[in-house]
Amino acid sequence: MGLTLAQPPEGGLSAVGRALDHLGAPFENATGEALRPIPLYRIGETALNAANPLKAALRFGWRYIVRDSEGAATVDITDEERPQLLRMSRGDKPKRLLSAAARAEAASGAEEQEVRILAFDQLSEEILWLTAPKGDRFISLAGGRSLGTPALLRRERARVRGRAPSDAAPMPAFGFEPDTSVS
Amino acid sequence: MARGTPAFLGKPVSVPRAPPRRLPGAKPTGAEWKRAEVLAGRTAGTAIGDAAAADTPLRVVVGFSVEDQIESNWCWAALTLALIKKYGGHQMRRQCEIVKEAFPHLSPCADSSSANHMLELSGSLKYFGMRNGESVAGQVGPERIVEQIKAQQPVCVRVRSDLRPAGHVIAISGYQIIDGEMYVQVEDPAENGGASNTRGPFPFATLQTRYFGEATEWNRTYFTKPPA
Numbered sequence: 001m002g003l004t005l006a007q008p009p010e011g012g013l014s015a016v017g018r019a020l021d022h023l024g025a026p027f028e029n030a031t032g033e034a035l036r037p038i039p040l041y042r043i044g045e046t047a048l049n050a051a052n053p054l055k056a057a058l059r060f061g062w063r064y065i066v067r068d069s070e071g072a073a074t075v076d077i078t079d080e081e082r083p084q085l086l087r088m089s090r091g092d093k094p095k096r097l098l099s100a101a102a103r104a105e106a107a108s109g110a111e112e113q114e115v116r117i118l119a120f121d122q123l124s125e126e127i128l129w130l131t132a133p134k135g136d137r138f139i140s141l142a143g144g145r146s147l148g149t150p151a152l153l154r155r156e157r158a159r160v161r162g163r164a165p166s167d168a169a170p171m172p173a174f175g176f177e178p179d180t181s182v183s
Numbered sequence: 184m185a186r187g188t189p190a191f192l193g194k195p196v197s198v199p200r201a202p203p204r205r206l207p208g209a210k211p212t213g214a215e216w217k218r219a220e221v222l223a224g225r226t227a228g229t230a231i232g233d234a235a236a237a238d239t240p241l242r243v244v245v246g247f248s249v250e251d252q253i254e255s256n257w258c259w260a261a262l263t264l265a266l267i268k269k270y271g272g273h274q275m276r277r278q279c280e281i282v283k284e285a286f287p288h289l290s291p292c293a294d295s296s297s298a299n300h301m302l303e304l305s306g307s308l309k310y311f312g313m314r315n316g317e318s319v320a321g322q323v324g325p326e327r328i329v330e331q332i333k334a335q336q337p338v339c340v341r342v343r344s345d346l347r348p349a350g351h352v353i354a355i356s357g358y359q360i361i362d363g364e365m366y367v368q369v370e371d372p373a374e375n376g377g378a379s380n381t382r383g384p385f386p387f388a389t390l391q392t393r394y395f396g397e398a399t400e401w402n403r404t405y406f407t408k409p410p411a
Contacts, residue, residue: 003191017199033195035188042397044346058346060397066198078396086396098188105189115191159255 002108003115003130008037008062015077016064019085037062038101040076041118041129045160048120053153054136061086063117065094072098093141100128100139107146113137120156127152241368241384243357244269244337249370249380253278254299258352260285261372262339263307265354269337272410273311284310304339304352304405312410319404325358325365325387331406332358337370339405344395350402353394359384 016034040061047056062083064075072094077083097117104115108130116129118138127147128139138147147155188195247269252261260278267273267281275281279292282300285307291298308314315336323338331338332355343350357368366384393399 003189005191013196014199020198021200032198034198035192035195038192040396042346045348058397065192067195076396086393101189101192102187105191 002110003105003113005036005115006039008039009077009079009081009083011081012037012062012064012077012083015083015085016066016075019075019077019088020066032067034064034066034075037064037077038097039063039079039116041116043118043120045120048153048157048160054149057116057118059116063097065098071095096141097128100141100144103144103146104128104130104137104139117141120160238362239358239360241357241359242332243368244332244335247337247354247356247370249354249372250278251380252372254295256299256301257282257295258372259302259304259307262304262352262354262370263311263313265370265372266308266313266337266407267311270313270407270409281307301349304341308339308405308407313407315406315408319406321403322391322401323404328355328358328365328367328387332356336407339407340369340390340401341403341405342390342394342399342401344397344399346397347395347399352405355390356381357384358387 013034039059040063041057041059043053043057047053050056059079061076061079064077066073066075073088073090074094074097075088076086078086101115104113111132111134113130113132116131117126118129119126126141128141130137130139136149138149138152139145140147247265249261249265252258254260257278260281263281264275264278267275275284277292279295279298282291282295282298283289285302286298286300289298305314305318328338337354337356339352339354341350341352351373353369353371355367356370359366359368365387367387367390368381368383369385369390370380371382372380391401394401
């Protein structure tokens, strides 16, 4: 069976076209064609310590890869009946996504695996998520490293712990409003 | 793209496009777009008052850009440093130097992770003389943004979502009006990964409600000014 993708919303491709029409100045060469989109998932920090955080993953959008003069650009749309544009990217990120997808396909076997993209929050690195009954696998979009679920969760939990304000955080010299601190 | 494309992504299909549309004024082109990531969102948009509703090219705060935040909690330091570089009046050139001012007993320049602390941006702006009045709880209207960008003063905004409960600060650095709708350009210190930290222009309505993609609250606004 190999790698599969979930069915995108019906109006997804039209939303991509509208996005390119309306805000296409940086993407004016991204005119031609799009590949099948990959669903975007996110897990909140508070869900990370749940027994099975992956079950708490929320699908919030779809990423289309479209052709442009530099090779590829991506267009993200919302996961709604009438999808709306979320984000457009070009440069290294689309290339890294294609590269990780190729790596995932090369490593796939007979078992069916659904391909997704997962992020934990705005600061976390996105990762290609291959779901399968026998165990999920993750492929980094930054370096192509492959991880299993335990290793990924260990990494993310450690990252979030590193972000948490320490109890021992010193009083800053120029004012402190703890309920309105920002990261 | 077709060469070597993974088979599971299917064969490319045509994207339905409308005939080319000519936007008024100069398009934002050139190096600033080369590696820019654009957050867009064809949401309802936000109409701006009649007096300011004429279509405009992208107007930006000149000489203002935000670098990646060095530590995960240093969005406030990255924005403060960007404003210092824009406005002048202080010698700091690294985020750790800003953090050192806030936490004098720590050594953020020697070990940044040991000083990875959140801080309210308002205090930092005030300390460096760049706070332009008290911060405003919640959002401000597009007219205030236009007024500040015309004055070459970035407007900082705090956003949060359920998936990002700690809050995060970004800066509005430009605006454009198309068909009477307001679009904004944003500098985001967390928008890393080798790309530019400039996002947009995207609809003002996106910033108001869904900056992170999911429901997002814009819950505080900080006006800035050059230090006296």
